[in-house]
Amino acid sequence: xxxxxxxxxxxxxxxxxxxxxxxxxxxxxxxxxxxxxxxxxxxxxxxxxxxxxxxxxxxxxxxxxxxxxxxxxxxxxxxxxxxxxxxxxxxxxxxxxxxxxxxxxxxxxxxxxxxxxxxxxxxxxxxxxxxxxxxxxxxxxxxxxxxxxxxxxxxxxxxxxxxxxxxxxxxxxxxxxxxxxxxxxxxxxxxxxxxxxxxxxxxxxxxxxxxxxxxxxxxxxxxxxxxxxxxxxxxxxxxxxxxxxxxxxxxxxxxxxxxxxxxxxxxxxxxxxxxxxxxxxxxxxxxxxxxxxxxxxxxxxxxxxxxxxxxxxxxxxxxxxxxxxxxxxxxxxxxxxxxxxxxxxxxxxxxxxxxxxxxxxxxxxxxxxxxxxxxxxxxxxxxxxxxxxxxxxxxxxxxxxxxxxxxxxxxxxxxxxxxxxxxxxxxxxxxxxxxxxxxxxxxxxxxxxxxxxxxxxxxxxxxxxxxxxxxxxxxxxxxxxxxxxxxxxxxxxxxxxxxxxxxxxxxxxxxxxxxxxxxxxxxxxxxxxxxxxxxxxxxxxxxxxxxxxxxxxxxxxxxxxxxxxxxxxxxxxxxxxxxxxxxxxxxxxxxxxxxxxxxxxxxxxxxxxxxxxxxxxxxxxxxxxxxxxxxxxxxxxxxxxxxxxxxxxxxxxxxxxxxxxxxxxxxxxxxxxxxxxxxxxxx
DNA sequence: ATAGGGTTAG
Numbered sequence: 141x142x143x144x145x146x147x148x149x150x151x152x153x154x155x156x157x158x159x160x161x162x163x164x165x166x167x168x169x170x171x172x173x174x175x176x177x178x179x180x181x182x183x184x185x186x187x188x189x190x191x192x193x194x195x196x197x198x199x200x201x202x203x204x205x206x207x208x209x210x211x212x213x214x215x216x217x218x219x220x221x222x223x224x225x226x227x228x229x230x231x232x233x234x235x236x237x238x239x240x241x242x243x244x245x246x247x248x249x250x251x252x253x254x255x256x257x258x259x260x261x262x263x264x265x266x267x268x269x270x271x272x273x274x275x276x277x278x279x280x281x282x283x284x285x286x287x288x289x290x291x292x293x294x295x296x297x298x299x300x301x302x303x304x305x306x307x308x309x310x311x312x313x314x315x316x317x318x319x320x321x322x323x324x325x326x327x328x329x330x331x332x333x334x335x336x337x338x339x340x341x342x343x344x345x346x347x348x349x350x351x352x353x354x355x356x357x358x359x360x361x362x363x364x365x366x367x368x369x370x371x372x373x374x375x376x377x378x379x380x381x382x383x384x385x386x387x388x389x390x391x392x393x394x395x396x397x398x399x400x401x402x403x404x405x406x407x408x409x410x411x412x413x414x415x416x417x418x419x420x421x422x423x424x425x426x427x428x429x430x431x432x433x434x435x436x437x438x439x440x441x442x443x444x445x446x447x448x449x450x451x452x453x454x455x456x457x458x459x460x461x462x463x464x465x466x467x468x469x470x471x472x473x474x475x476x477x478x479x480x481x482x483x484x485x486x487x488x489x490x491x492x493x494x495x496x497x498x499x500x501x502x503x504x505x506x507x508x509x510x511x512x513x514x515x516x517x518x519x520x521x522x523x524x525x526x527x528x529x530x531x532x533x534x535x536x537x538x539x540x541x542x543x544x545x546x547x548x549x550x551x552x553x554x555x556x557x558x559x560x561x562x563x564x565x566x567x568x569x570x571x572x573x574x575x576x577x578x579x580x581x582x583x584x585x586x587x588x589x590x591x592x593x594x595x596x597x598x599x600x601x602x603x604x605x606x607x608x609x610x611x612x613x614x615x616x617x618x619x620x621x622x623x624x625x626x627x628x629x630x631x632x633x634x635x636x637x638x639x640x641x642x643x644x645x646x647x648x649x650x651x652x653x654x655x656x657x658x659x660x661x662x663x664x665x666x667x668x669x670x671x672x673x674x675x676x677x678x679x680x681x682x683x684x685x686x687x688x689x690x691x692x693x694x695x696x697x698x699x700x701x702x703x704x705x706x707x708x709x710x711x712x713x714x715x716x717x718x719x720x721x722x723x724x725x726x727x728x729x730x731x732x733x734x735x736x737x738x739x740x741x742x743x744x745x746x747x748x749x750x751x752x753x754x755x756x757x758x759x760x761x762x763x764x765x766x767x768x769x770x771x772x773x774x775x776x777x778x779x780x781x782x783x784x785x786x787x788x789x790x791x792x793x794x795x796x797x798x799x800x801x802x803x804x805x806x807x808x809x810x811x812x813x814x815x816x817x818x819x820x821x822x823x
Numbered sequence: 824a825t826a827g828g829g830t831t832a833g
Contacts, residue, residue, distance in 0.1 A: 219824095223824085249824085253825080254824055256824080257825070258824095260825095282824080282825080284824090284826075285824065285825045286825090287826095288825060288826065289825095291826095314825090314826095315826070316826045317825090317826085319825095319827060322826095322827090323826080354826095354827070355827035356826080356827075357827080358826095358828065359828095360827095361827085362827075384827090385828080386827050387828080389828040389829075390827075391828090392828085393828070393829065415828095417829050418829090421828085421829055424830065424831090450829095450830095451830080452829060452830045452831085454830095455831055456830075456831095458831085459830095459831080485831095486831070488830085489831085490830085490832065491830080491831050491832090493831090493832090494831075516831090517832080518831050518832045519832075521833075522831075522832045522833095523832090524832090525832065525833065551832095553832055553833055554832090557832075557833060560833080593833095
């Protein structure tokens with residue numbers, strides 16, 4: 141015969157196995173045959189319902205039933221009811237839970253802890269804390285729940301305070317406590333504290349190290365990884381006797397974050413099991429480390445293996461397309477993104493914006509920005525940066541002001557992009573003003589990287605002495621980017637004396653960096669001191685410094701064509717040379733004079749002109765003119781900064797052929813149209 | 824009732 145006891149057994153069996161509705165049906169069944177449910181029945185059905193998401197209707201129904209049945213004073217029943225209330229996503233369900241909690245004549249640890257974790261999960265740490273403080277007999281789970289709540293919501297100080305208190309009142313720390321605290325240290329980059337926890341765990345924990353739970357060790361991998369201690373992370377990983385997917389993903393992202401892409405590739409290959417996270421990490425890892433093609437291939441492989449890419453994977457491939465300048469490919473992926481239904485994904489859209497911008501297409505970037513259903517500070521920063529890189533300094537600042545007026549607080553990245561935007565557009569006084577405001581109004585202390593932008597801004601504008609003055613007074617030791625910015629200013633404005641001084645500093649700091657030699661020799665070349673040019677070149681040779689070869693590329697018919705200086709590899713390069721020769725005649729008639737001083741070599745003038753005319757950017761532009769359909773914008777990408785002569789030449793080309801030409805160099809974008817460049821010769 | 828792995832902006 142079916143009696144209450146047998147129903148209860150079945151219901152609790154269903155509930156334990158997450159069959160909430162099956163449990164519910166049995167309960168209704170009981171009522172149909174007029175069996176009176178008891179407190180155990182209610183507890184079981186409710187715990188089944190708690191496993192379902194967001195069943196608000198049954199929640200309220202049960203509340204009434206329970207009150208009618210008179211079992212509301214049974215602690216386990218009320219506990220279960222509270223827990224179901226707290227699983228509902230709507231805020232209006234907090235109040236009945238809270239009220240029930242207040243009305244309970246008797247509460248146990250579970251009651252308190254359930255309510256606390258309910259609030260923690262909603263991110264209301266203050267409410268959680270209030271209840272926590274009112275709890276007299278706190279158990280370890282309660283402490284751990286509070287700590288993990290603080291950690292998850294970024295309240296590191298509070299997590300530490302709670303941890304200290306827990307320790308001082310003599311509650312035994314368990315692996316939950318350690319895991320949360322170690323991950324707190326990882327998030328905040330607190331290596332010292334993290335290491336102390338690790339050591340403390342080794343010294344005092346009764347559980348021997350090999351038997352520590354996986355989460356503790358996984359958290360340790362992340363701790364060392366986030367603190368840039370790859371060796372330590374690797375050691376933890378290698379010494380684990382059992383590893384799960386989380387361990388593998390953790391060590392994988394550890395390798396990627398320090399740029400060890402070969403190790404990452406190898407680990408990825410060795411993984412017996414992968415999930416969406418694995419793929420996404422690997423794809424963006426490739427993208428960030430200059431392996432764009434591999435990132436794209438991996439997305440294909442993912443599809444082939446029947447794994448549906450998540451939005452993070454898309455963010456990764458957009459980053460890849462951005463660095464490759466693969467606009468067509470990026471567009472195709474954009475439509476795939478929409479087909480997969482991720483168009484409102486924040487991270488994918490942010491990456492998408494940058495993809496369009498870095499492929500030379502600010503308009504589409506702006507379009508993405510405007511149509512995003514929700515934006516965050518990353519989106520604002522990306523759009524401001526896009527405008528700045530393309531030389532639209534005024535628009536960048538307007539957007540920045542709009543951001544402020546919408547109440548979005550700028551962060552340190554925002555100011556980096558704002559300062560660059562000013563620098564590219566020659567907005568000196570504006571840049572200086574924002575630099576001041578950064579600290580005084582927004583409380584962001586400028587970092588050495590902000591100073592480098594300021595130096596760049598002043599240096600480009602010819603305010604070399606002011607820039608030097610800033611360096612002398614700033615609260616940092618000048619690092620190479622600071623000196624490089626100043627040297628570039630000296631180069632533009634022909635300040636030889638300061639240039640030599642700065643070059644000396646750089647020779648001390650980074651003797652292997654080719655840029656210093658190139659800039660210094662250009663300074664000498666500007667004023668015709670060919671002996672010094674030769675001396676610098678010799679110095680380079682003696683020290684074994686190789687100049688990074690210039691290379692440019694262009695996408696034609698979904699294929700990327702790469703050109704090197706004096707290219708002889710590209711199958712159609714001979715046509716390109718011929719075309720350039722013809723075009724050169726027309727350009728010279730229009731007034732183009734090759735600027736020979738940009739050649740590094742001190743050779744005969746005629747040869748100089750020849751060697752200049754074969755810079756990779758000219759080849760790529762010419763190839764685009766030959767191959768792309770009439771009227772299409774030519775988009776060329778270059779690894780180094782565009783040379784002065786090429787810049788002039790492309791201006792003339794744009795006029796001679798009546799085409800728009802966009803060149804992305806190592807620093808920024810140049811939009812050539814009708815003989816002019818968007819940078820206003822200011823780059 | 825409590826724990827571990829990710830993304831996008833420079």
